[in-house]
Amino acid sequence: MIDFNKEYDIENEEALAKFAAQLATQIKAPFIIYLKGELGAGKTTLTRYFLKALGYEGSVRSPTFTLIxxxxxxxxxxxxxDLYRLHSPEEIEFMGLRDYFTDDVIGLIEWPERAEGLLPSPDLVCQITIQGTRRLIRLHTAKNT
Ligand SMILES: Nc1ncnc2c1ncn2[C@@H]1O[C@H](COP(=O)(O)OP(=O)(O)OP(=O)(O)O)[C@@H](O)[C@H]1O
Ligand SMILES: [Mg+2]
Known part of the structure; x- marks a missing residue:
């Protein structure tokens, strides 16, 4: 069981895959995960393993340009x-982003900081820090972060 208010020291990408898979078994919709951390931290990689664990077999592209x-x-x-390339808050309104997150949906949101206050609040915040090939993952469930 992953504790949603703990820190995890992830040794390598394989360990991250296991972590993401475990996370995937614990989460039921409706659920919003904020994925935070610098470029290359592993937000998309975590998402990729998360989707794979649920049974997705296709390729997971980074929605850098499509945003969603x-x-x-x-x-x-x-x-x-992935809101890294969000130009303005209006873009969020235009996309109707909030309307996507109905009760039957799980959302994984990279760069939520880019749209502060315009997103549904998270059920879990996952902050990833790079330490060479290790990753420190801090989880917390506090709202409004
Ligand atoms: N322990 C690890 N966990 C996750 N990724 C790792 C690890 N070690 C190496 N990597 C590599 O780090 C890179 C992480 O890239 P990824 O695209 O997932 O980052 P990101 O946080 O989504 O960045 P961006 O903000 O640009 O979207 C990948 O190339 C991955 O293979
Ligand atoms: Mg990414």
Whole structure:
């Protein structure tokens, strides 16, 4: 069981894959995960292993330009969002982003800081810090972060 208010020292990418897979088994919709951390921290990589663990077999592209990528895996709807290239808050309104997150959806949102106050609040915040090939993952469930 992953504790949603703990820190995890992740040794390598393989360990991250296990972590993401475990996370995937513990999460049920509606659920919003904020993925924080610098460029290359592993936010997309975590998402990729998370989707794979749920049974997704296709390729997971980083939605850097599309901002949002929808998935439906064995009946479970998910949205992978990456707001790094968000130009303005209006873009969020224009996309109707909030409307995507209905009760039957799991959302994984990279760079949520880019749209502070315009997103649904997170059920879990996952802050990833790079330490060579290790990653420190701090989890917390506090709202409004
Ligand atoms: N322990 C590890 N956990 C995760 N990724 C790792 C690890 N070690 C090495 N990597 C590599 O680090 C890179 C992480 O890139 P990724 O695209 O997932 O980062 P990101 O946080 O999504 O960045 P961005 O902000 O640009 O979207 C990948 O190339 C991955 O293979
Ligand atoms: Mg990414």
């Amino acid at each position: 990528e929808p998935y439906e895996i064995n009946g479970q709807k998910l949205f992978h969002v």
